[in-house]
Amino acid sequence: MSEEPVCSHLDEIKVTELPSPIRGCEECLKIGGHWVHLRMCETCGEILCCDSSPNQHAKHHAAEVGHPIVRSAQPGEDWSWCYVDEVAFVSRR
Ligand SMILES: [Zn+2]
């Protein structure tokens, strides 16, 4: 495992800019759920909740819609995570 982890889905990144204001996880808002941390899908820009949240909408979005990469939507955090490659990285435009 000495190889540097590389995400092979970088061409799926269409949106890197966070919306403003961020209202919360769009799926949780629909069902009245709550979330721990927020992520943004970098393919469609939807705000979703993290794997520590009860509904894990970011993970489900990746599995169901097939958008592999999310980024943190937490203030001051700019890392991305690929659910397919299970690798974290910082995307630079
Ligand atoms: Zn990937």
Ligand SMILES: [Zn+2]
């Ligand atoms: Zn959610």
Ligand SMILES: [Zn+2]
């Ligand atoms: Zn998406």
